[in-house]
Amino acid sequence: MEALKNFQVAEIELSYKSKVAAKDRPVANRSSACYELLLKNWDMDKIELVEQSKVILLNRANHVLGIFDLSTGGTCGTVIDIKLVMIAALKMNASALVISHNHPTGNLKPSTQDILITEKLVAAGKLLTIDVNDHIIITANGYYSLADQGDM
Template sequence: MSDISNKSNHNSQLSTLNSQLKNNSQLKISDLSEADRPREKLRDRGTEALSDAELLAILIGSGSTSESAVALMQRILSACDNNLNTLGKRSLHELMQYKGIGEAKAITIIAACELGKRRQAAKAAERPDMGSAQAVYEYMHPKMQDLDTEEAWVLLMNQRFRLIKAVRLSHGGLTETAVDVRVILREALLANATTLTLIHNHPSGNARPSGDDDRITHKLKTACDAMRLYLIDHLIVTDGNYYSYAEEGKI
């Protein structure tokens, strides 16, 4: 009787385990905790935190009545030896043989794999070199030459003076209120910039700096030094000329 009882308990445990495995595969993404849902996981933790199956699950959106989108993509990837290159070779017809993958989802997977191949083949975009006053002037002059009011911009760069992005700070005058040093520092830190150049225009055509220009330059330089950022220049742009604090030895 003891053997029969042990066998019955063993069968019961196997049945429970199989049921749990089946239920896990049938979980909808909406049934998962928010931290484990692929979209929310990507938003909160970045793409590196997601598996290939989770990234693909975001693309197809849903699974089938018997398994979640993640479980479906895990099954398809397993059949491809968990190799995205192998997945990229699957035809529309082959992908549609999997339960839960219709034409629209198969096309989405193929398009994603093709984009991956094209990105790998493409060259990285070359960032312009903003390491000289002349280069900054040539970059900013088209943006400022026809302005009838003052604008202030900051160019955020990496340590090789390659432009990360240009940010317009104010429109309608250069004052300590309009050019908030805290905003500049925040933008630089968010962009992982290490060097920056402040630029503003003088619609009057006179490129000489004012007292306010000098004060703002000093204030920004002091703040950058404290944050281990490098303010390489403050450029005043007119239509046809410029004034560089760096070239004049004032920074």
Template sequence: MKFNIVNEIKLSYSRKGNAEILITNSRDAVQVFRQHFDSGEIDYRESFFTLYLNQANKVLGIRKISESGISSTVVDVRIIMQAGLLCNASGIILAHNHPSGNLKASPEDLKITKSIKSASEFLNIKLLDHCILSSTNYLSFADDGIL
């Protein structure tokens, strides 16, 4: 028996939270990110999050993109952009942690940021910043002129 059935794709996004948080600088973004990073693991393993913003730079939502090992994590650009399109984001801010406490951007950090920036430009979503966090401090690509 042969069936010609095409699977239905269902995507969902709901605004159950407070979309009134305004991001005006890297400090505001880091404050939101710190609420979602596991404080007990920020010095243990890497995680990568994306913050999605509307045109007024108010938070639409946050999504954990990956969580992995001690010195790296896998980041799929398509997953970042998929969520951005789903919530009609106008801007995104990236963040990941360095368990070592070293806030210097690695060549891999620069490479993935460049890939995400290229994809976001194609989709007309602004990449506003990429922050690297440690348990005590952070680095902002935008503030440091890296972005």
């Protein structure tokens, strides 16, 4: 019992502070709106150089709570870590999310891995009651929405 007296643990506090008024948050209820928002928040010097992944975090009304820069990879891949996606969504108290990544080659066709990670994200979201609304592959000249194309 003596050992427990000196045992210390970190205190965890949950909070959310937004600098954007709810009425001023953009709405991301269509893939085209998500694509426009992503392009405005993408480093255009890297869109044709390396793969990157971002997550749009949404409230119940599909208003954007924030965009999380998930990862930067190499020329032919980036890591979409399901745990990090869900940590970001939980921290923001998001009700839904849109995952995205770019294809530096300009090819909009999803890979088998793109479809598999989407399926895993949807399953994880169901456990946490966080909807995965879409997975959008972007290039400087267009996008591919897995939701619009029936791939999820």
